[in-house]
Amino acid sequence: xxxxxxxxxxxxxxxxxxxxxxxxINLIVGPNGSGKTSLLEGIHVLGMGRSFRTRQLKNVIAHDxxxxxxxxxxxxxxxxxxxxxxxxxxxxxxxxxxxxxxxLAQLIxxxxxxxVNPDAFRLLEGAPAGxxxxxxxxxxxxxxxxxxxxxxxxxxLKHRNALLRRDRMDTDALAAWEKELALWGExxxxxxxxxxxxxxxxxxxTLKRMIELPELTLRYSRGWDKxxxxxxxxxxxxxxxxxxxxxxxxxxxxxxxxxxxRHPAVEVLSRGQxxxxxxxxxxxxxxxxxxxxxxRCLYLVDDLPAELDADHRxxxxxxxxxxxxxxxxxxxEHDALAGIWQSHTPLTLFHVKHSDAGAGQLVPQARIDFxxx
Ligand SMILES: Nc1ncnc2c1ncn2[C@@H]1O[C@H](COP(=O)(O)OP(=O)(O)O)[C@@H](O)[C@H]1O
Ligand SMILES: [Mg+2]
Numbered sequence: 001x002x003x004x005x006x007x008x009x010x011x012x013x014x015x016x017x018x019x020x021x022x023x024x025i026n027l028i029v030g031p032n033g034s035g036k037t038s039l040l041e042g043i044h045v046l047g048m049g050r051s052f053r054t055r056q057l058k059n060v061i062a063h064d065x066x067x068x069x070x071x072x073x074x075x076x077x078x079x080x081x082x083x084x085x086x087x088x089x090x091x092x093x094x095x096x097x098x099x100x101x102x103x104l105a106q107l108i109x110x111x112x113x114x115x116v117n118p119d120a121f122r123l124l125e126g127a128p129a130g131x132x133x134x135x136x137x138x139x140x141x142x143x144x145x146x147x148x149x150x151x152x153x154x155x156x157l158k159h160r161n162a163l164l165r166r167d168r169m170d171t172d173a174l175a176a177w178e179k180e181l182a183l184w185g186e187x188x189x190x191x192x193x194x195x196x197x198x199x200x201x202x203x204x205x206t207l208k209r210m211i212e213l214p215e216l217t218l219r220y221s222r223g224w225d226k227x228x229x230x231x232x233x234x235x236x237x238x239x240x241x242x243x244x245x246x247x248x249x250x251x252x253x254x255x256x257x258x259x260x261x262r263h264p265a266v267e268v269l270s271r272g273q274x275x276x277x278x279x280x281x282x283x284x285x286x287x288x289x290x291x292x293x294x295x296r297c298l299y300l301v302d303d304l305p306a307e308l309d310a311d312h313r314x315x316x317x318x319x320x321x322x323x324x325x326x327x328x329x330x331x332x333e334h335d336a337l338a339g340i341w342q343s344h345t346p347l348t349l350f351h352v353k354h355s356d357a358g359a360g361q362l363v364p365q366a367r368i369d370f371x372x373x
Contacts, residue, residue, distance in 0.1 A: 001074055001075070001110070001111060001112060001295055001296060001297070001298065001326075002023050002074065002075040002296075002326055003021055003043075003072050003073070003074060003075075003111075003298065003326060004020060004021075004073045004074065004075050004079060005018070005019070005020050005021075005071075005072065005073040006018070006019060006020075006021060006042075006043070006071070006072050007069075007070075007071040007072075008039075008042045008068075008069070008070050008071070009065070009068070009069050010061055010062045010065035010066075010067050010068035010069060011038060011039075011041070011042045011060065011061075011062060011068050011070065012035060012038035012041070012060060012062055013033075013034075013035050013038060013062065014035045014038050014039060014042070014062075014352075014362070017039075017362050019350075019362060021326070021328070021348065022326070022346045022347060022348035023075075023326055023346050024321075024324070024326065024327070024345050024346035024347055025317075025320075025321070025327050025329065025341060025345060025346070025347045025348075026326070026327065026328045026329065026347075026348050026350060027329055027330075027331065027334070027337055027347065027348070027349045027350065028040075028328060028329065028330040028331070028350050028352060028362075029330070029331055029332070029333070029334045029349060029350065029351055029352070030330075030332070030351055030352030030353060031332060031354070032332060033354075034352040034353060034354055035352050035362075036302070036303075036330035036331075036352050037053070037117075037302055037303075037330065038060075039328070039330075039352065039362070040115075040117075040300040040302055040328055040330065041053055041060060042060075042070050043070075043072075043113070043298070043300055043328065044113060044115060044300060045057065045060065045070055045084060045093075046070045046071075046072055046082060046083075046084055046107070046111060047082075047107065047108065047110075047111035047112070047113040047298070048107075048108060048113060049084070049093055049095065049104045049107055049108070052115055052117065052119065057086050057093060058086070058088060060086070061086060061087075061088060066087060066088050066089075067085060067086065067087035067088065068085065068086050068087075069083070069084075069085045070083065070084050070085075071083040072111070074110065074111065080097065080098055080110065081096070081097075081098060081099065082096070082097055082102075082107065082110055082111060083095075083096045084096070084107070095107050097110055105147050108140070109140075109141070111298065112141050112289060112295060112296075112297035112298065113297060113298050113299075113300060114137075114282050114285055114286055114297050114298070114299050114300070115300045115302075116278075116279070116282050116299065116300070116301045116302070116304070117300070117301070117302035117303070118302070118303065118306070118307060120278060120282065121274070121275045121278050121307055123278045123281065124258055124265055124266045124269075124274050124277060124278065125266045125274070128253070128254075128255040131255055131256040132254055132255065132256075134256070134281065134285070135192060135195075135196075135220070135254065135256055136150065136192075137285065138195055138199060138285055138288065138289070139191050139192050139195040141289055141293065141295075141297075142195055142198075142288070142289065142292050142293060143191045143194070143195060145187075145191070146188070146191045149184050149187040149188050149191065150184075150188055152180065152183075152184040153181060153184040153185045153187075153188050153251055153252075154252075155180075156177050156178075156180040156181035156184060156185075157181055157185075157247055157250065157252055159177045159180075160174065160177045160178060160181055160234075160247055161245075161246050161247055163177065164241050164242050164244075164245055164246060164247065165245050165246075169238065169242055171238075174238065175235075178231065178234040178235060179231070181230070181234060181247075181250065182229065182230040182231035182234060185230045185250055185251040186229070186230050188251045189222045189223075189230075189251055189254075192220060192222070192251075192254065193220060193222070196220040198288060198292065199284065199285075199288055200218055202284045202287050202288045202291070203218055203280060203281060203284040204218075205284075206280040206283050206284040206287060206319065207276075207277065207280035207284075209280075209315060209319060210276045210279055210280050210312065210315055210316070210319075211273060211276045211277075211280075211312075213260065213269075213273070213277070215260050215261045216258070216259070216260050216265060216277065217257075217258070217259050217260075218256060218257070218258055219256070219257040219258075219259070220254070220255075220256060220257075221254060221255045221256070221257050222251065222254050223249060223250055223251050223252065223253030223254040223255070224249040224250055224251075224253070225249070230250060230251075233249050233250070234247070234249075234250070237249060258277065265277065272309070272312075275307055275308060275312075276308075276312060279308070279312075279316050282299075283316070283319050283320065283323070285297065286299065286323055286325055287323060290323065296323070296324065296325045296326070297325060298325065298326050298327070298328075299320060299325050299326070299327040299328070299329075300327075300328050301320075301327060301328065301329040301330070302330050303330055303331065303332070304316065304317075304329055304330075304331065304336075304337070305331050305332070305333065305336035305337065306332075310336075313336070313337070313340070314340050317329075317337070317340045317341070318340070321341060321342060321345050334349065350362050
């Protein structure tokens, strides 16, 4: 999957943009507030249907615009157009793929994205939801029936929770939704477990290239008792779940446990070490995707020099480079990311500049060849 062309309008402070990114590394350089993160945000909205900065997509629409339109052409025979549009009047994000109205899952499948930004670097210390999202991204892209199983699980869970919030328990209705939840929740668990079995070795191999942490382990925790079926856990948990007003155990509580020896990794690793572990997790996702499906994912990397020191930045970029993924990497200073790349890697440098009107403008520069050191 390669983005051949991007055309954005009405996106934050960026004026109308239309350009052809490099199939390899795209360096986006510009001062603070020029619109670098907004550019990544636009690509993220296109591929994920949501921003990574706000829950409210209307905040992403430029103040002086009535709508935001984001378009990409993906390489292929024939090329695949992807577009989303969000106007101020409607709360819906309109999505189109190949000229047809599309659902979110189709968009996500068409444009597999990995985001590496300051929030992503807090994956280990953050709430389980972030790690579950990371896990499910991988399972979704590798296992075809995951999305359906996950959707049915969510629906059954929603119904069970609604029943639990009633004063009187409707046991017949509960039993029906529990059966559905158990069926699909167990399937979600199987698919997550199968994916983990292939992901862990790729992660370990990637981590080794970044940092030596032989005692580090990555384990999947499914969200309910290992010894018992989900059906049993739901049935036996009815009374306490009713008291709490929600389902306490199940696949919605799954997590990734990252430990160093006997300790949770966040308790013992330095901030810098944690960032390297997160980098390895993120890069391993793309490597496994390529190995299992032959597809490459697109990396959005925001302000890398602010997060990793020069040596680790170099290792990170080299790994990204060997994966031959398309990447958009932002930086305030060009120097911080210069001299890292090998001469055969396609690379384009973009400067994001403030224009007189105050809108950021992307000025594509000619391809720059760096010599290897
Ligand atoms: N909805 C919007 N419309 C217009 N400008 C916006 C909007 N939201 C934020 N901005 C402005 O866009 C600029 C771009 O910010 P950002 O993309 O974070 O820049 P960078 O990552 O280069 O530091 C900021 O100056 C911000 O004030
Ligand atoms: Mg920024």
